[in-house]
Amino acid sequence: MLTVLYSGESDLWPVYEPALAAALREAGIAARLVLPGEATPESVDYIVFAPSGPVADFTPYRQAKAVLSLWAGVERVVGNPTLTQPLCRMVDEGLERGMVEWVAGQVLRHHLGLDRHITAQDGVWRNDQVPPLAPEHGVTVLGLGVLGRACATALATLGFRVTGWSRSPKDVPGIACLHGADGLNEALRRAEILVSILPDTPETNGLLNAETLALLPPGAVVLNPGRGTLIDDAALLSALDAGQVGHATLDVFRTEPLPPDHPYWAHPHVTVTPHIAAATRPGSASAVIAENIRRGEAGEPFLHRVDRDRGY
The missing domain is CATH 3.40.50.720 (NAD(P)-binding Rossmann-like Domain)
Structure with a gap:
């Protein structure tokens, strides 16, 4: 069973937890969803990430196969020197x-x-x-x-x-x-x-x-x-x-x-207008996260993988 860490905004966890669980089940992926502190970093397979979440140092997550952003913009994380895992931005x-x-x-x-x-x-x-x-x-x-x-x-x-x-x-x-x-x-x-x-x-x-x-x-x-x-x-x-x-x-x-x-x-x-043009919706975003995890487990290319040199 995979371990998927949610490192997004804590007040959105009650919304994302059921949405992510449903999307993973639909994709046929057996996984447990955890918050920081609920699993050892080396046991984490994928990180569901937002820059406003608690994870800023990716060094302990050396076994993680990808960091899957909930945001379309990745400018606040793409230059993080501790981030060596593949990074995927959100397009849903x-x-x-x-x-x-x-x-x-x-x-x-x-x-x-x-x-x-x-x-x-x-x-x-x-x-x-x-x-x-x-x-x-x-x-x-x-x-x-x-x-x-x-x-x-x-x-x-x-x-x-x-x-x-x-x-x-x-x-x-x-x-x-x-x-x-x-x-x-x-x-x-x-x-x-x-x-x-x-x-x-x-x-x-x-x-x-x-x-x-x-x-x-x-x-x-x-x-x-x-x-x-x-x-x-x-x-x-x-x-x-x-x-x-x-x-x-x-x-x-x-x-x-x-x-x-x-x-x-x-x-x-x-x-x-107060940054409302392109908000991430938990339901559709969770489907993208689940598909990228499926791809990672199947050895297929990730969707929307960030080009580090270009910054997006």
């Missing part, structure tokens, strides 16, 4: 669907100009502006990993002119795919609505700064459900004040929770 149906729905909803909100009507409930009948149709707007998605590809495809299905950008070449049907530094500049120039779903790496930190924001069409909308480190906050606030960026809807931030005195809260052209 619930997380993917949540991201697609948040992105599609926010893109449609800005595309249709819904804020204008929501904030003007004053009895005046304003029907002088017909909403545009999707092909009239160019949307750029930065990042064409699993989540970015899903969002770009959904937006293209709605009829938007979608450009996707990634560091390396990608081919996504229905998407104009660009890559590299020159490709980034062109992707930004096309972005009447810009969606960032990039990981947090040294290369992406501060990618949206004064220079790159200036490449956007005047009045462009910025949506960031990816990583807060992507944005130079001072540069974005300056671009908003100048009208270069018309509105920013932000779900992730350099400091979370976003401090109450942060300028984003009071800015009239910023919408803050």
Whole structure:
């Protein structure tokens, strides 16, 4: 029987314990689920992990075959020098669907100009502006990993002119795919609505700064459900004040929770959502964990294994 250690947030254990147990049974895996202290480290076969959990030193878990993250982002653990086991990030149906729905909803909100009507409930009948149709707007998605590809495809299905950008070449049907530094500049120039779903790496930190924001069409909308480190906050606030960026809807931030005195809260052209775009759902996440354990026991490649050199 395998020993699977849960090292996630303790308050979520009552939810994850039955979900993981059910997923393991369905996958035909005999395993006992334990918390830190309930088994010797050398007896642990797999670690179900979140950076907010109790395990930070992986050295005692020398027999563990993989560390299976419950989070999509691995920037807080990938550089841990004690982590020598394979590391797999979380990509699951619930997380993917949540991201697609948040992105599609926010893109449609800005595309249709819904804020204008929501904030003007004053009895005046304003029907002088017909909403545009999707092909009239160019949307750029930065990042064409699993989540970015899903969002770009959904937006293209709605009829938007979608450009996707990634560091390396990608081919996504229905998407104009660009890559590299020159490709980034062109992707930004096309972005009447810009969606960032990039990981947090040294290369992406501060990618949206004064220079790159200036490449956007005047009045462009910025949506960031990816990583807060992507944005130079001072540069974005300056671009908003100048009208270069018309509105920013932000779900992730350099400091979370976003401090109450942060300028984003009071800015009239910023919408803050509290990191809800791509939450991990225990049911669907547990199925991914169980499948990776099955793969590990069968000698098959793990799903979503992290490339340590790239950081994701």
